[in-house]
Amino acid sequence: MGTNLVNNLADLRQLVDEVGSPHVKPMLDTVPMYMAGESVEMYLSEFGDDLRHIHFCDGDGKGGSNMAVGDGVFPMQHYWDVLSRSGYKGYLTLELVVNRYYLEPEEEIRKCLERLEGMSAEAVQ
Secondary structure, eight states: OOOSSOOSHHHHHHHHHHHOOTTOOOEEEHHHHHHTTOOHHHHHHHHGGGOOEEEOOBOOSSSOOOBOTTSSSSOHHHHHHHHHHHTOOSEEEOOOOOGGGSSSHHHHHHHHHHHHHHHHHHHHO
16 A cells, blocks of 8 residues: 555545545545555546546556556556546646666556547457
8 A cells, every 4th residue: 555544445435534625635546446446437426527536557466566557457448438427527647656667767658548539449349
C-alpha cells in the first residue's frame, strides 16, 4: 500500500465525510482497490459524480506495483468497460512506478495509450 491513512473504500468515505468540504473529492486508485478486494462498481456506487480522478494502473496482485496497463494481472478491460458504461467524465491518469519504466518512460506511456485505444475499440463492440 502507498499510505497508512486511506487503504479502502470505507477509509475514503470516512475521510471525505470528516473533511466535509465541497472542494475535497474522492479518487480511486486501482492498486489499493484491487488489494482490498473492491471494485470500480463499488466506488461509482458510493461516490457517483463526486468521483473525479482515477489512477488507472495495472498491478502484480501482490500488494504493489503501479504498472503499465496490460503489464499486470488486473482486469483492466473490465475496469474500462465499467467506466465507459457509467459515463465517467473525470480525470484518468497513468501512474507508472516500476523501476524498469524509468529508462524509457515515453515508450511505456505510448504502450499504455495504444492499449487504452484497443480497450476503447473493444468496449464499443
